[in-house]
Amino acid sequence: MLPDASSYEELMARFRWVVPERYNMAVDACDKWAAIEPDRVALIHRRADGRTDRWSYDRLARASNRLANALVDLGVRRGDRVAILLPQSPETAIAHFAVYKLGAIALPLANLFGVEALAYRLGDSGATTVITDKAGAAKLAAIRDRVAPLTVLSVDGATDGAADFHKLLARASESFRPVPTGPDDPALMIYTSGTTGPPKGALHGHRVLLGHIPGVQFAHEFLPVDGDLMWTPSDWAWAGGLLNALLPSLALGVPVVACRFEKFDPDLAYWLMAQYGVRNAFIPPTALKILRGVPNAREKYPLNLRTVGSAGEALGRETYEWARAELDIVVNEFYGQTECNIVIGSCGRLGVTRAGATGRTTPGHEVAIIAADGTVLPTGSLGQIAVARPDPVMFLNYWNRPEATAEKFVGRWMTTGDQGVMDEDGYIHFVGRDDDVITSSGYRIGPAEIEDCIIGHPAVALAAVVGKPDPLRTEIVKAFVRLVDGHEPSEALAAEIRDHVRTRLSAHEYPREIEFVDEIPLTTTGKVIRRHFRERAQTEAEVTEAEVPEAKVTGAPVSVG
Secondary structure (H helix, E strand, O other): OOOOOOOHHHHHHHOOOOOOOOOOHHHHHHHHHHHHOOOOEEEEEEOOOOOEEEEEHHHHHHHHHHHHHHHHHOOOOOOOEEEEEOOOOHHHHHHHHHHHHOOOEEEEOOOOOOHHHHHHHHHHHOOOEEEEOHHHHHHHHHOHHHOOOOEEEEOOOOEOOEEEHHHHHHHOOOOOOOOOOOOOOEEEEEEOOOOOOOOOEEEEEOHHHHHHHHHHHHHOOOOOOOOOOEEOOOOOOOHHHHHHHHHHHHHOOOOEEEEOOOOOOHHHHHHHHHHHOOOEEEOOHHHHHHHOOOOOHHHHOOOOOOEEEEOOOOOOHHHHHHHHHHHOOOEEEEEEEOOEEEEEEOEHHHOEOOOOOOEEEOOOOOEEEEOOOOOEOOOOOOEEEEEEOOOOOEOOEEOOOHHHHHHOEEOOEEEEEEEEEEOOOOOEEEEEEOOOOEEEOOEEEOHHHHHHHHOOOOOEEEEEEEEEEEOOOEEEEEEEEEEOOOOOOOHHHHHHHHHHHHHHOOOOOOOOEEEEEOOOOEOOOOOEOHHHHHHHHHHHHHHOOOOOOOOOOOOOOEOOO
16 A cells, blocks of 8 residues: 655655565455455445445455355366456456456456457457356357357346356355465456457456555545545446456445446436545546536536546546536546556646646656667657566566567566657656557657647547548648537538647647548547547548648548447
8 A cells, every 4th residue: 555645756765565475356355354344335336227235345255255166166267267248236346256266367358349359359368157147148149159168157147058147156155265376376367458459368467456556546645535435437347447446446445336337428427426425436538528528517416526537548638627627626647558557647635747747657666768679768758658577567468479478578668559758857748659649741749639639629529630641741630520419510610620729739730631520439448449540541541642631521420430
């Protein structure tokens, strides 16, 4: 845990990692509290029928013990991969704890995944068992002949070749001694979001939870404080929901609100936070940008927020300033990857916050901006964000991909594939993915800052910015824009948005082309899939011989779903 400190410098000087020889994520996040304070509330579950169900640590511990015994009876052994295809629910937490207790490897899968995504991950991981619901069981039934034989358990009862999850638990003993595990023993495998090529399974040891806790405490201003209550709209199947919110909060004794979102609904999000008195929230930038679209939110939904953390994409100055003005809260942005998370962050309480900057190095990590050969670059230089090894939060390896694992490192540095700049005060400014950075007339341009500026226009809901090949400038900046309901595409609006960027950023960064679209495709982690638009722009360039006009506006919105 973070030591108390009155300044960032004091905190960094005093922090030390304490990694024990024996460590198990389920024991730390569940069983220790069940032994100390069994009735302490762990989960507050907003059910689909509108009722609220509260789960104590003891109840979770006993249920996960039953599941661990049931899985052992089904033949699951240490090191086996157990997929968890469920939305936010108590059963999801139970499944994770059971898998960790028996020394197997949890494989979280997003509920939104289609059959192709599931087939790839199940096949690549060699999973033996899947814990899911009725909808997930139906997807698995459709790919049964494409993957190795699977044992499927459904929380909705026996269906589509799946056994009844709850009946199995009812027959199992609620006594289970967790197998001895060390911090480097495999516990969790999360597939990368696939923004740049096929997803890879990032394998983590049990220490990944220990590695996340200081960063979560930093972003949430020394969590826990009396009365803290965590919620995130993020799927618990990805690192943001699972490791930025659920598991660290439970390990710190902070209860977590669970609620399934079929699709992110800003009014429901505001209502939920107000209804349950949420004090701490992890809300990705895309979700915050959508929350901006709700008029008079503070008047309609009395919030009790103490902290908001955000990561997954660049937050941007516009959204940062909006939250400060409209929600009366400083959003603590932080940064990491599936492979190594929360290594850069912000903490308003310590004054570590700056609009437009991701933050400073979080306690316990070493972060630098490096050149391609691993040389640390001087202040103000554009280069790749990198993290020094060893680091408790860093992944063990990519599953069955030793070459990809080796390519991830340059000497002692784990490369991120993200471009950034460190300023003279130690703040790191995220510029963009290596392949997202636009080269135009000799300038290196990051799309995140331009997207942030564009959404500052009142007519814009979301934007995706890419480089489009150009014979004169190498690339030009092209923006795909989704408008706020009630606004219509037009040449005049395109010119207005273009000038909005030109006057607020610079003449070389404004989008020379603007195309209005119905949808901005996102990954399951809420990141804009820029690859989709890069490929589209590349195709356009290949078939266009004439010089690109100043702005391109479709006659009607174009669907890119």
